[in-house]
Amino acid sequence: xxxxxxxxxxxxxxxxxxxxxxxxxxxxxxxxxxxxxxxxxxxxxxxxxxxxxxxxxxxxxxxxxxxxxxxxxxxxxxxxxxxxxxxxxxxxxxxxxxxxxxxxxxxxxxxxxxxxxxxxxxxxxxxxxxxxxxxxxxxxxxxxxxxxxxxxxxxxxxxxxxxxxxxxxxxxxxxxxxxxxxxxxxxxxxxxxxxxxxxxxxxxxxxxxxxxxxxxxxxxxxxxxxxxxxxxxxxxxxxxxxx
Numbered sequence: 001x002x003x004x005x006x007x008x009x010x011x012x013x014x015x016x017x018x019x020x021x022x023x024x025x026x027x028x029x030x031x032x033x034x035x036x037x038x039x040x041x042x043x044x045x046x047x048x049x050x051x052x053x054x055x056x057x058x059x060x061x062x063x064x065x066x067x068x069x070x071x072x073x074x075x076x077x078x079x080x081x082x083x084x085x086x087x088x089x090x091x092x093x094x095x096x097x098x099x100x101x102x103x104x105x106x107x108x109x110x111x112x113x114x115x116x117x118x119x120x121x122x123x124x125x126x127x128x129x130x131x132x133x134x135x136x137x138x139x140x141x142x143x144x145x146x147x148x149x150x151x152x153x154x155x156x157x158x159x160x161x162x163x164x165x166x167x168x169x170x171x172x173x174x175x176x177x178x179x180x181x182x183x184x185x186x187x188x189x190x191x192x193x194x195x196x197x198x199x200x201x202x203x204x205x206x207x208x209x210x211x212x213x214x215x216x217x218x219x220x221x222x223x224x225x226x227x228x229x230x231x232x233x234x235x236x237x238x239x240x241x242x243x
Contacts, residue, residue, distance in 0.1 A: 001181070004196050005138055005148050012137035012147075014056070022136045025151075026167065027052040027067075028092075028159055029210050030120055031128035035221060038214045042221075046073050050210060051116060051125050053088055054080070055165060063103050064088040064165065066116045076184075079112035089163055091117070092127050130157040130167050131213050133180075145187050151180040156213025174216035180207050 015021035030051040031037055040048040049070040055062060063082040070077045083091070087101025096117050102109070119125070136150040155171040162168060181202070183193060215221060 001196060001200055001202075002136075002138070002148075002150070004199070008140070008190070008192055009138035009146070009148055010141050012139050015137055020136060021138070022134045022152075024056060024132065025054070025135045026056065026130060026132045026165075027054045027210075028127050028165060029129050029131060030125035032123050032125055035128075035214065035218070036123060037125070038211055038221070041208050041211050047071065049119065051120055052131075052210075053091070053127075053165070055088075058166070060085050066091065066113065068112065068116050068119060079108075079115055081109040081112040081116070085165070088165060091120075094121075094126070127159040127161070129159055129210065129213055129217060130169075131155075131209050132157070132167065132171075133209065146183070146185040146190065146193070149182045149184070151182070151209070154180065154209055154212065156217050158217055172213065172216045174212040176207070176209075176212055180209070 011017065011021040012023075014023055016023055029037075030053070037048070037050055047070075049068055052067050052069065054065045054067055062085070064085060064087070065080040065082050066088075067078060067080040082103040083097045084101045084103065087097035090097050090101065097113070099105075102113070131154070133151045133154040136152070138148045140146045153173075154176050155173045157167050157169045157171055160169055185193075
């Protein structure tokens with residue numbers, strides 16, 4: 001499939017050619033004490049959101065992106081704002097970042113910051129779970145209208161109040177199996193993608209990485225839904241629909 005797609009796409013500019021065009025993706029998900037946001041996905045709610053702090057390496061000089069990822073029916077919407085590491089620690093203590101913590105002060109970023117902090121405060125969300133994986137990414141030339149990604153080695157780590165987003169706990173690998181392929185587009189679904197999907201006989205499946213890691217770290221949550229029947233009436237949909 002990658003060979004097929006390379007006739008139309010090129011490696012993401014952030015990918016490392018020496019590492020099979022891969023780079024690390026790390027996200028600390030904020031959650032309520034009752035795992036309200038995770039359970040919204042397990043219940044298959046059509047309108048829901050996740051709060052996460054995304055970063056791509058452990059350097060104290062690298063930014064952290066405060067992100068809100070929302071699902072409205074079958075549409076995925078994401079907003080984010082970059083902050084300094086010190087600002088990220090400030091946010092995790094329940095405050096808003098200081099002005100000098102912001103790396104982008106544009107109106108769009110200000111709106112994203114307001115949305116993130118207000119939703120965090122509304123439900124009382126705090127750091128709960130790291131989700132990490134290796135991403136191999138390809139994009140359309142000259143723009144970012146379509147992205148094809150392959151995610152491997154997905155694993156979760158319980159957040160224990162580590163400063164500077166240090167992931168020093170034991171890793172849990174959920175029983176995901178295989179490689180998660182995601183096709184993301186902002187305008188229309190190109191015909192060549194439809195041809196590729198049909199040629200290789202793949203189909204869309206649900207794959208919410210955060211939920212998979214929570215169920216691996218907190219098996220009692222999965223047991224509750226299995227025994228109570230919650231979520232049986234409707235098949236959960238992924239926040240990141242994958243082919």
